[in-house]
Amino acid sequence: MEIIIYGVINSVTLALMALGFTLVYGVSRLPNFAHGAFYVLAGYICWMLLNRLGLPYFLAGLIGLAVVGGVGAAMYHFILERIRGMAISEIIASYAIGLAILEGLRWGGLKGGTFILQPFVEGSVDILGVSVDYQRILVVVLGAALVGLLWLFVNQTKLGLALKGMAQDERAAMTLGIDSDKMAVVAMALGSVFAGVAALILLPMGSIVVEAGYHVLIMAVAVCIVGGLGSWTGAVLAAFVIGFAQILTVAYIGAHWQVVVALVAIIITLILRPSGIFGKQKELEERV
């Protein structure tokens, strides 16, 4: 029972980490290596507003998300747009931006321990004999809500459908009057906001550290590869696969091996089914 409950929590955590990354990749084919940096940046801004300026939690979080979304959009518009289509430069530039943010924050004094966001709600509850604190339940609820919202946004709004069109076929979308650069900026802003939301929900379960940025990036990447790069449903499914695999590893093999799970999952996926669980339409494109 414990395994199922914590497996679900862990899976939703992973899905939250990966959503932003897969959104950006799906729309603009850009692996956003600055994803983890946005995650940490959102938490850091929120903490600063909360503790230095004394803003209420809700407002601080909202400003944090807005700033991170703005940084993401600016990064795309002013830097990545200029080198669009040059794969090597795109990868290097987004990686460089991520490193600059993370290591800049580390230099600015971001170390473990002092930077802790309070949980939204204290206390815990027993579910079928397993004690779970409210914050973790909140993670699951908010995570599910977010996935649902994303689904509604993508399938029901005009902007969302435009993004979906871009993801399916950029040229066809352009012939229908969808501005691909503008859509990519929107996607990047959304992806950054998703990273920020994940940070605000997940960070109260630990302290804000720079290493979290790299951890989130790795997990997001692992989930996206296993689910099929750019596939949103695949990412959610893969989050559950990796999430449960991790919890089972901790329960039966040992906590040390947890870090290896993601790597093993990627390698197995790349060997057996390189386009991931849901990456069918790109299968021919990616396998040479």
Next chain:
Amino acid sequence: MSDKLKHQEGRRKERLDRGIKVRSDGVYAVSSWREMAFLVSPRLLLIVGLLAMPLAFMPLPYWQKVLSIICIYSLLAIGFDFLAHYVGLVSLGGALYIGAGAYISALLNTELGLPIWASIPLATVLGGGLCTLLLWPCLPLRGVYFAIVSLMFPLLAGRIIEALDVFGGTDGLIGLDGFPNVYAEQYVLIIALLLCLFGLRRLVNEDVGLVFRGVMDNDQAVKASGINITTYKALGVFIAASLGSLGGACLAHIYMWAGISQFALDFSIIPIAATVVGGGGTLVGPVIGCLILVPISELLRDFGTLRIAVYALILMGFIVFKSEGLMTFGARKYNQFEHWVEI
């Protein structure tokens, strides 16, 4: 903006090869000292300059150490450049190669008792092989998989070693043999660097280099010619990883220690920055980039991790505003003259 456009309207920059460049392209180059000097002097400047540096830094032992570090980063950087611009694989985890070389060399030296002149070459080959094996699953695929997976390995390697407490755990492996003296250390590295540099420059112009470039530009065509792409990609990764492992093995012997910090981010980001600053695809460019960036890194050492942020910003500036890099720029100025023409 519009003012700037108006200024440029009606004229464009025309570039023409210098006469001496045209003459020295052909066999006639050997007929005149001037043409031969034109061809040889840039190469000679690099070779003699590098060979003279240990002597020039004799009174400054600290900077002699920095010179060794420059050579190690240069090895890594030409490996990155070769892989990115001739095979088409972007490796974001150079630290993996350094770490593999360092740990293998340390194990060979401390556990098996091999002397330093055997452990370094063995670690070069074994490290290259190990890295190729680790990265093999993403080689048959196109796209960003290689960049992603190569990024993950060095980030996870330290944590795995820590978690499993193998190879000395967090303390690392200590008690390696050092180089007999500081000159041996530097000349081994400098000569290795020069050999690798000129060897690679030759390699990419051979038939195999043509296949490499084919794999990068049009893998379907290469496959249609009956050539296995995965094998060639693996060969490319092996070459680049061996260069990095050679650097890592030397690094371990210089500090007489191999540890988790050899998977540090510096080893991943400086070679990339050096390649972009120096000029991608030139192979010499990365060495020049390292000669510029690594001393800056040493001067910034007091600022801790800020220096990584500094490189990342330099890197971004160059990639957006001066993506050709210093070496391409310099070569153009050397070979061509340019002037504005009215249209």
